[in-house]
Amino acid sequence: MIEEVKKLYELIINAKNCVILTGAGISTLSGIRDFRSEDGLYSEYNVEEIFNIGYFMLDPTMFWQYAKNFDISKYEPNVVHNVITKLQQKGLVKQIITQNIDRLHQKSGSADILEAHGSFDNYYCTRCSQIPVFTNDSAFIMSIVNNDLTPVCSSCGGLIKPGITFFGECMPESFTQITEVINNCDLLICLGTSLEVFPIANLPGVVLENKGKIVIVNKQKTRYDRYATVKLDDLKSTFEELDVILS
Numbered sequence: 481m482i483e484e485v486k487k488l489y490e491l492i493i494n495a496k497n498c499v500i501l502t503g504a505g506i507s508t509l510s511g512i513r514d515f516r517s518e519d520g521l522y523s524e525y526n527v528e529e530i531f532n533i534g535y536f537m538l539d540p541t542m543f544w545q546y547a548k549n550f551d552i553s554k555y556e557p558n559v560v561h562n563v564i565t566k567l568q569q570k571g572l573v574k575q576i577i578t579q580n581i582d583r584l585h586q587k588s589g590s591a592d593i594l595e596a597h598g599s600f601d602n603y604y605c606t607r608c609s610q611i612p613v614f615t616n617d618s619a620f621i622m623s624i625v626n627n628d629l630t631p632v633c634s635s636c637g638g639l640i641k642p643g644i645t646f647f648g649e650c651m652p653e654s655f656t657q658i659t660e661v662i663n664n665c666d667l668l669i670c671l672g673t674s675l676e677v678f679p680i681a682n683l684p685g686v687v688l689e690n691k692g693k694i695v696i697v698n699k700q701k702t703r704y705d706r707y708a709t710v711k712l713d714d715l716k717s718t719f720e721e722l723d724v725i726l727s
């Protein structure tokens with residue numbers, strides 16, 4: 481295993497444009513459940529209904545009931561977020577792309593995160609698109625939700641929705657930048673993502689087509705495993721070892 485981690489380190493220091501792509505798996509070490517692990521949210525909830533714009537507009541209560549358990553202020557970054565921050569600060573990683581909506585990369589001190597699915601840290605009105613001042617605050621929204629009320633716009637009464645991308649919605653503006661970053665990437669390190677959610681799941685394919693390399697650290701198998709220069713299973717031990725190599 482240590483040999484494979486050393487190989488990963490060698491790939492990182494020899495890359496010109498190393499990009500990291502993260503998924504919900506990296507935040508399981510912080511206590512946030514992912515979707516597709518054995519005890520992920522799919523085992524208990526119909527995730528495609530909770531995070532679905534059609535269902536939300538008809539009845540947002542199911543989503544807000546789930547969101548009660550997802551108060552991002554409660555969670556702290558783990559060794560994976562922290563080592564990624566070190567790699568970025570050493571200039572070894574050019575860009576971080578995340579599918580996560582939990583803001584743990586930012587909390588760990590990483591900069592310029594491209595959030596592929598938005599984040600739970602901003603809110604807007606689905607009717608007038610305004611971002612009313614009082615709703616631009618997670619703690620305030622959570623206080624409404626924890627009282628079993630539905631947040632509504634202070635200007636027009638429309639439904640308030642977090643700035644995360646639901647199933648059935650377009651990708652956020654960050655996607656244009658993500659495409660550019662991927663086109664210039666010669667090493668893509670995919671961490672804790674099942675690579676099942678498109679269009680993000682296409683990104684490793686683009687890097688491979690451009691003759692770049694990919695690395696995968698993920699417990700479950702992914703569609704790209706056989707194309708990976710390095711494939712490791714366990715995030716915690718990999719990043720603890722990488723941390724030792726770095727220091």
Ligand SMILES: NC(=O)c1ccc[n+]([C@@H]2O[C@H](COP(=O)([O-])OP(=O)(O)OC[C@H]3O[C@@H](n4cnc5c(N)ncnc54)[C@H](O)[C@@H]3O)[C@@H](O)[C@H]2O)c1
Pocket residue numbers: 502503504505506507508509512513514515516517520579580581582583597671672673674675676677697698699700713714715716
């Ligand atoms: N933390 C969050 O922000 C969060 C949480 C749940 C879902 N989501 C959203 O759900 C979507 C789900 O796609 P996804 O690919 O990110 O998640 P996913 O649940 O589909 O896949 C997570 C993967 O991580 C792996 N994993 C979990 N713990 C691991 C560990 N300790 N070591 C190695 N691998 C581990 C699992 O085997 C799984 O394949 C994303 O688009 C994201 O927006 C975000």
Ligand SMILES: [Zn+2]
Pocket residue numbers: 605606607608609610633634635636637638
């Ligand atoms: Zn409004």
